[in-house]
Amino acid sequence: MKLYPLKFGPVPVEREWGGTALFDKLGKTFKVKDEDGNECMLSPETPVGESYEVADLGECGESIAANGFLAGNTLEEITETYMEDLIGDNPSQYFGTQFPLLVKTVDIQGSLPVHVHPDDRTAFERYDALGKKEFWYIMEADRDAAIYIGFNRDLSATELFDRCLDGTIKESMHRIRPEKGDMIEIPAGMAHCAEGKILAGxxxxxxLIAFNLYDGKGTAEERIAHIGESMDFIRLERTNPADCISRKEGIVSDSDESTIECIRLAPEGTRSTGLEEEDSVSVFLCTEGDAGFTMEPYSDSATCRVKKGEAVVIPAAATALTIKAGKQGCTLISAKLREREEHDSYTEQG
Structure with a gap:
């Protein structure tokens, strides 16, 4: 049977810095299993920091399809079965059977540690895993919220080490006040953290590889170990925050790994796109309003609808896609993969 726009049930991740905004503001409900293995609903008073909307992280978080004939199957099972039809020929060679994108919503009510993620090559060579680049869309943020990204001047390795140990590292970082509609790109190797009340996609x-440079809680030995692991890939040079922040519509990030686009549609507006030349799965995260998705070829004319905080996966086999906004219009963030010229991934060499 042919693939179709796929929607998945949300997977909750409890965090000490999380809150209840994913329940209260996005209307999420989470199915979990109790101590006896019975399915139940997670209490809306649970401090959930992250909700995985599309995730293939095994025991750490696995999405389960919620619509169509594949409902009940995990994303891992669907990827292994459909491979090229789902993620594309080139991506399947690079990523193997792991779904190559992670989509989540986050509710930050406290402080995230200052941390950093390795690039793909470093992560493969050391940990047989992927690195991480992040793209944030700010849905809501209080006036006292802050995001720290990169350094406000060139740092030496010695100063980085000393500031991480004495807890003054934030003094050397750019502090921005996030606002609704901000889009923030955080490349691999860039130190970052957040604090205050922020709702983001x-x-x-x-x-899941991250190295905490400072969180105010770990021991000095733990901090030294994390700093040492990140020392040869962390970006010590001064960062220009303007290069990381955008509010524009259209293509907002076009890197060697992926292309990310911000799409805004007027109430009941429509966008139709041909996808015959594409060789990549696409994910769409709805950050405002709601929208319906239909694709070709697919014999079922049913529309897959997503609202604020939900995501949909459009398989690489799609040849055309139509998006229609709801009565309030919509804002969507989409991501698709770029062709990798050198297939040096951990899935090939592991």
Missing amino acids: IIEEPS
């Missing part, structure tokens, strides 16, 4: 690589 994030599209990133499916990796």
Whole structure:
């Protein structure tokens, strides 16, 4: 049977810095299993920091299809079965059977540690895993919220080490006040953190490798180990925050790994796109309003609808896609993969 626009049930991730905004503001409900293995609903008072909307992270978070004939199957099972038809010929060679994108919504009510993620090559060579680049869309943020990205001047390795140990590392970082509609790209190797009340959607690589440079809680030995691991890939040079922040419509990031686009449609507006030349799966995260998705070829004319905080996966086999906004219009963030010229991924060499 042919693939179709895929929607998945949200997967909750409890965090000490999380809150209840994913329940209260996005209307999410989460199915979990109790101690006896019985399915139940997660209490809306649970501090959930992240909701995985599209995830292939095994025991750490696995999405289950919620619509169509594949409902009940995990994303891993669907990827292994459909491979090129789902993620594309070139991506399947690079990523193997792991779905290559992670989509999540986050509710930050406290402080995230200052941390950094390795690039793909470093992550493969050391950890047999993917690195991580992140793309954030700010849905809501209080006036006292802050995001720290990169350094406000060139740092030496010695100063980085000392500031991480004495807790003054944020003094050397750019502090921005996020606002609704901000889009923030955080490349691999860039130190970052966040604090205050922030509701955001994030599209990133499916990796859990992170090194905490400072969180105010870990021991000095733990901090030294994390700093040492990141020292040869962290970006010590001064960062220009303007290069990381955007509010424009259209293509907002076009890197060697992926292309990310911000799409805004007026109430009941429509966008139709031919996809015959594409060789990549696409994910769409709805950050405002709601929208319906239909694709070709697909014999079922049913529309897959997503609202604020939900995502849809459009398989690489699609030849055409139509998006129709709801009565309030919509804002969508889409991501698709770029062709990799050198197939040096961990799936090929592991």
